[in-house]
Amino acid sequence: MRDVEPMAISSAVYRMALESSFNLPERVLDALRRAVDVEVGPARAVMETLVENARIAADRRIALCQDCGLVVVFAEIGRECHLAGDLYAAINDGIARAYADGYLRKSVLGDPLRRDSNTGHNTPAVVHVRITEGDAITLHVAPKGGGSENMSAVDMLVPAVGRQGVIDRVVKQVTFAGGKPCPPLVVGVAIGGTMDQAAVLSKWALMRELGDPSPDPETAELERDILRAVNATGVGPMGLGGKTTALAVHVEKYPCHIASLPLAINLQCHAARHAMATI
Amino acid sequence: MATQLHVPLDKDQLSPLRAGDSVEISGVVYTARDAAHGKLFELLDAGEPLPIDLAGGxxxxxxxxxxxxxSALGSAGPTTSYRMDSFAPRLYELGLGATIxxxxxxxxxREACRQFCCVYLVAVGGAGALLSERVVAAEVVAYPELGPEAIRRLEVERLPAIVAYDTVGNSVFPHDDPLQ
Structure with missing residues (x-):
């Protein structure tokens, strides 16, 4: 057994919340730069603006986007690791300090039905825990904007619609969403499980390094097919029309009931903020 | 080249604009989102004056x-507009010139923009760091208790945007149907 102090978790979350708010992952930045070259007109201007915005945010260490998100944390905890304190309190402590020190927007309502209930420190986070082998803790920190989360969906499909039905449903969602979730998107897709499992897996799909294909060849092929279909919609950067509606599609699968075909679609805006650290 | 717009906006500035045009806005703009709109409409429904100037605003x-x-202001990009759809037509009718x-x-x-000779503009979502550099002054003028949702009076210089809905019913969005 290895003891891990809460402060180690809090400090790691603090650093990641700040870094992810100021700096886009290199893969995301590269994808934005590539999109400049394939677009014309207003869509090209949008992509140029986004690349310039990323430079300004990194240089001045200010928030890339004023929506600094509700922080989603995936904590992969080795089963030979002993937590010497409260995991959730440690995560929330790191977030609260980062959002104060980094001049990041506090966007969390304590009571979803009360507009005057902002918690004031952007906590609590949404925390998903997974137990893994070994004695390490790996934390993924992803500030998730409201605009793209609002355009996400879970749909319990009829199994008969099959693979093509899944592609069509994702295309329908992305088209309906238009410019609202700030495309170009990263599309997290989960197929299978139960309603709740699919929703969480679709978020987990967004934790993958941008553009890394699924290790399963069939799923990787599905990712390519969905990406092609989504980009054929012509929604384009900020919905203004163009070739780049999504930068990547990440698909996760899970076994499911014979009667079910759960599909979760989690849309991520182009500010695909994500940081990872192992303690 | 971007068309320069100076607030207060009038019909001479707005009617030549067409969906897809680039514009830059200079002058005073007010921030308001979900919660602030709710408060503004409580005042309107009670017949009381608003804390912001709607005329050409x-x-x-x-x-x-x-x-x-x-800095004059922190990161300051646009939020998604459809959440304010139930509020916008009445504000346009009362004299508002543009929403961003x-x-x-x-x-x-879109129909309200055509009927009242107003525009809906889009700024680049997620470009909050860049857009904040066009803000030269900012102060909270109403509802400070709403925190980020308070109404702020911003003085902006050449805030870049694109005309999404113009005064004759056009839309920049490829999936929007034509108005009848």
Whole structure:
């Protein structure tokens, strides 16, 4: 057994919340730069603006986007690791300090039905825990904007619609969403499980390094097919029309009931903020 | 080249604009989003005066990040506009010249833009750091208890945007149907 102090978790979350708010992952930045070259007109201007915005945010260490998100944390905890304190309190402590020190927007309502209930420190986070082998803790920190989360969906499909039905449903969602979730998107897709499992897996799909294909060849092929279909919609950067509606599609699968075909679609805006650290 | 717009906006400035045009806005704009609109409409329904000047005015759907030292305002990009669709037509009717946000909206907003000779503009969502550099002064003028959702009076210089809905019913969004 290895003891891990809460402060180690809090400090790691603090650093990641700040870094992810100021700096886009290199893969995301590269994808934005590539999109400049394939677009014309207003869509090209949008992509140029986004690349310039990323430079300004990194240089001045200010928030890339004023929506600094509700922080989603995936904590992969080795089963030979002993937590010497409260995991959730440690995560929330790191977030609260980062959002104060980094001049990041506090966007969390304590009571979803009360507009005057902002918690004031952007906590609590949404925390998903997974137990893994070994004695390490790996934390993924992803500030998730409201605009793209609002355009996400879970749909319990009829199994008969099959693979093509899944592609069509994702295309329908992305088209309906238009410019609202700030495309170009990263599309997290989960197929299978139960309603709740699919929703969480679709978020987990967004934790993958941008553009890394699924290790399963069939799923990787599905990712390519969905990406092609989504980009054929012509929604384009900020919905203004163009070739780049999504930068990547990440698909996760899970076994499911014979009667079910759960599909979760989690849309991520182009500010695909994500940081990872192992303690 | 971007068309320069100076607030207060009038018909001479707005009617030549067409969906897809680039513009830059200079002058005073007010931030307001979900919660602030709710409060403004409570005042309107009670027949009381508003804390902002609607005549030829501009509402920016934006809840900025806190202001770091040495800046006029923190990161300040647009939020998604459709959440304010139920409010926009009445504000246009009362004299508002433009709203700024992101994303397509219900057909009622486009019809209101045509009927009242107003525009809906989109700024680049997620470009909050860049857009904040066009803000030269900012102060909270109403509802400070709403935090990021308070109404702020911003003085902006050449805030870049694109005309999404023009005064004759056009839309920049490829999936919008033509108005009848």
């Amino acid at each position: 501009v509402i920016y759907y934006c809840g900025p990040a806190p202001t770091p030292p040495g 946000g992101k994303g397509d909206r219900g057909i009622g907003v």
